[in-house]
Amino acid sequence: MKLFFEIFGYKIPSYGLLIATGVILGNIIIYFYLKRKKMEYNDFIILEAYGGIGAIVGSKLLYLIISFRDIKWQNINSLAKFNSLMSSGFVFYGGLILGVALVLIFGKVHKIDSIKYLRECIFIIPFVHAFGRIGCFMAGCCYGVPYNGKIGVIFPKDSFALSGIKLLPIQLIEAICLIIISAVIFYLHNKKHIESTIEIYLILYSITRFIIEFYRYDSIRGKLFLFSTSQWISLVIFLFSLIYLIRRRKNVLF
Amino acid sequence: MGVASLVLGIVALVIAVFSGGSLGWIGLLMAIVGIVLGALGRKDPEKKGIATGGLVCSIVAASLGLILFIACAACASGASSGLKSLF
Numbered sequence: 001m002k003l004f005f006e007i008f009g010y011k012i013p014s015y016g017l018l019i020a021t022g023v024i025l026g027n028i029i030i031y032f033y034l035k036r037k038k039m040e041y042n043d044f045i046i047l048e049a050y051g052g053i054g055a056i057v058g059s060k061l062l063y064l065i066i067s068f069r070d071i072k073w074q075n076i077n078s079l080a081k082f083n084s085l086m087s088s089g090f091v092f093y094g095g096l097i098l099g100v101a102l103v104l105i106f107g108k109v110h111k112i113d114s115i116k117y118l119r120e121c122i123f124i125i126p127f128v129h130a131f132g133r134i135g136c137f138m139a140g141c142c143y144g145v146p147y148n149g150k151i152g153v154i155f156p157k158d159s160f161a162l163s164g165i166k167l168l169p170i171q172l173i174e175a176i177c178l179i180i181i182s183a184v185i186f187y188l189h190n191k192k193h194i195e196s197t198i199e200i201y202l203i204l205y206s207i208t209r210f211i212i213e214f215y216r217y218d219s220i221r222g223k224l225f226l227f228s229t230s231q232w233i234s235l236v237i238f239l240f241s242l243i244y245l246i247r248r249r250k251n252v253l254f
Numbered sequence: 255m256g257v258a259s260l261v262l263g264i265v266a267l268v269i270a271v272f273s274g275g276s277l278g279w280i281g282l283l284m285a286i287v288g289i290v291l292g293a294l295g296r297k298d299p300e301k302k303g304i305a306t307g308g309l310v311c312s313i314v315a316a317s318l319g320l321i322l323f324i325a326c327a328a329c330a331s332g333a334s335s336g337l338k339s340l341f
Contacts, residue, residue: 049287049289
């Protein structure tokens with residue numbers, strides 16, 4: 001668990017490096033995948049970029065909404081503090097929702113069949129997300145509950161996690177789940193010719209995220225009654241996706 | 255669009271390299287806009303070259319932005335020294 005990697009004498013943030021690695025690897029995979037499917041990689045780049053803007057803005061917005069009451073807005077009295085607030089703290093669901101929305105909207109603007117690209121390429125989202133979660137493990141953020149079992153880890157003092165006690169490495173567990181989700185979607189779409197990849201991804205991820213949230217221990221979770229914000233969002237996404245999947249007649253899973 | 259992409263990509267690169275972290279998220283967003291414009295510009299065969307240059311600059315700037323400036327301070331929990339004073 002290292003906050004920074006030292007490469008040629010430079011301190012590189014491990015979280016950012018892992019995210020960038022995931023994005024680059026993901027693009028390489030998609031490039032060859034779309035080439036095989038005779039689809040335009042250039043159009044994918046356009047949609048990916050809009051999705052990226054949505055991911056950054058959406059994840060930041062949801063973080064600010066969840067943390068609104070906890071942030072001491074009066075302390076944001078310098079550019080450095082404002083930049084610190086902007087550069088850290090993101091919630092995945094905010095990024096997913098706004099990212100997908102922008103992909104759909106600007107797909108229409110640029111006359112790109114965004115639904116087709118989403119259905120073909122959605123397996124890459126959990127793949128890249130897994131790298132992000134490994135990055136979280138390296139940085140110590142999004143940490144798990146105290147856990148004394150064999151797989152419990154003690155994070156170093158300079159990480160974001162509570163130090164000195166064994167914690168469940170929930171980030172790695174989620175990363176493994178995400179890789180499995182990515183593989184399942186890829187298999188169902190390419191070997192079993194299932195078209196409902198978006199719905200299946202949303203169902204699988206919402207179930208995973210709902211369960212994992214019970215094992216997260218980081219301080220600002222945003223809670224409403226019994227569940228965290230992400231669990232409520234997971235429930236809504238699960239229900240809508242399941243209803244939509246059932247209503248789709250063509251190539252349903254069951 | 256190709257020229258705009260190139261300009262955005264270069265400016266984003268400069269921000270990524272020289273701002274020392276203070277404007278990284280701005281550079282990242284500019285780089286992503288540069289990627290959109292570069293990819294759109296590549297659809298015009300006459301201006302494909304400059305658009306490709308803009309696209310590459312923007313991709314490099316975006317990669318640097320991701321590596322250097324996006325710090326996951328607990329994705330809904332602040333823990334960095336800079337954020338602690340804000341909670």
